[in-house]
Every structure is written in C-alpha cells, then in structure tokens.
Amino acid sequence: MPPPPVEFDIAIVLGAKVLPDGSPSPALRRRVRHAVGLVRAGIVAELLMSGGPVRHPVPEAEIMRTLALAEGVAPERVHVETGSVNTRGNARLSAAIVAARGWRRVVVVTDAYHLPRALFLFRRHGLAAAGSAARPERPGYEWWCAHLREVFAMLKTLWREVAAR
Numbered sequence: 001m002p003p004p005p006v007e008f009d010i011a012i013v014l015g016a017k018v019l020p021d022g023s024p025s026p027a028l029r030r031r032v033r034h035a036v037g038l039v040r041a042g043i044v045a046e047l048l049m050s051g052g053p054v055r056h057p058v059p060e061a062e063i064m065r066t067l068a069l070a071e072g073v074a075p076e077r078v079h080v081e082t083g084s085v086n087t088r089g090n091a092r093l094s095a096a097i098v099a100a101r102g103w104r105r106v107v108v109v110t111d112a113y114h115l116p117r118a119l120f121l122f123r124r125h126g127l128a129a130a131g132s133a134a135r136p137e138r139p140g141y142e143w144w145c146a147h148l149r150e151v152f153a154m155l156k157t158l159w160r161e162v163a164a165r
Contacts, residue, residue: 006042006043006045006105007043007044008043008044008106008107008130009106010044010046010047010048010079010101010105010106011106011107011132012098012107012129013035013049013110014031014051014087014108014114014118015028015051015052015084016028016111017054017055018054018055018058020056022058022063024067026136028063030111030134031064031109032049032068033067034135035068035109036067036068036072038109039077045077046077046103047068047079048079048097049078050080050090051064051081051090052083053085054085059082061080062080065078081093087114087157088157091118091122091124094127095125095126095127098127099126106128107129107131107132108131108132109133111134111136112134112135113150114150115131115133117157
C-alpha cells in the first residue's frame with residue numbers, strides 16, 4: 001500500500017536569532033526541529049528556510065539548512081531564501097518563491113507567539129498559508145518576554161499595514 005499523500009507541499013520555516021559565535025539560538029533550533037518532524041511524519045514534502053543575515057554575516061536560512069541536513073533531510077528537499085531580515089521580508093520573498101515553484105499547499109513554521117503576526121503578513125502578501133507552532137519544552141522568562149514583545153510587534157505591523165493603504 002503506498003504511503004498517504006503529504007498535507008503540504010512546503011513548510012516555510014522562519015528564521016530566528018543567530019548567536020554571535022554563529023551558532024543557532026534555541027528558537028532557531030526549535031523551529032528547525034519542528035519542521036524536520038513534519039517532514040519525518042509525512043505531513044510536509046519540502047522545507048523552505050527563510051532568513052537572511054540579520055545580526056550575523058551568515059544568513060539564518062543557511063544555518064537552518066545545515067541543521068535540517070544534519071537531521072537527515074535530503075538536500076533536494078531543503079530550499080533557502082536568504083534575503084529577508086524581518087517577518088515582512090520572510091513573507092514577501094517566500095511568497096515569490098512559492099509562486100515561482102508552483103507550490104500550493106503551504107504551512108508556516110515559527111514559534112507560537114510569532115505565528116499570528118507571521119500568518120497575517122503572509123496573507124497580506126497573497127499566501128493563504130496554514131501555521132504550525134514550534135513550542136518550547138519548558139516556557140521560561142525569555143519565552144514570556146518574547147510573547148510580550150510580539151504584542152507590540154503586532155501593533156506596529158497593523159499600524160504599518162493600515163498606513164500603507
């Protein structure tokens with residue numbers, strides 16, 4: 001009996017902080033680990049790592065690709081978008097790649113606190129994507145700070161999007 005078809009053609013994995021020494025932050029590792037789990041479970045066919053060089057010269061997407069390959073994902077199933085430096089850029093540049101490749105069923109992978117704003121921006125850029133949240137094993141102080149920061153980031157995003165009209 002053949003395996004069931006995948007639910008999504010592509011998972012767009014959003015970047016996160018790269019540490020000064022070039023190693024991935026816990027958030028970056030968590031997002032990649034979650035996306036790799038979706039591939040292993042047969043839910044997602046391929047991965048698009050999205051993130052440019054924000055605070056480190058190596059693009060977040062390249063570091064994420066290295067992590068996914070180390071976890072056993074085949075190289076031909078891992079793609080990179082290395083030009084974005086924020087969530088809006090992730091959405092804009094990834095949407096263009098998705099359209100060019102003809103992918104139809106898309107899921108965005110990021111942290112739970114980031115997912116509402118990310119999906120809002122992806123939809124603003126014409127990509128009706130589902131979302132899948134990478135969750136920390138044990139929420140701590142940094143997790144709560146990230147949630148609080150995201151409230152203000154969402155307000156800023158809404159303001160910019162309304163003002164852009």
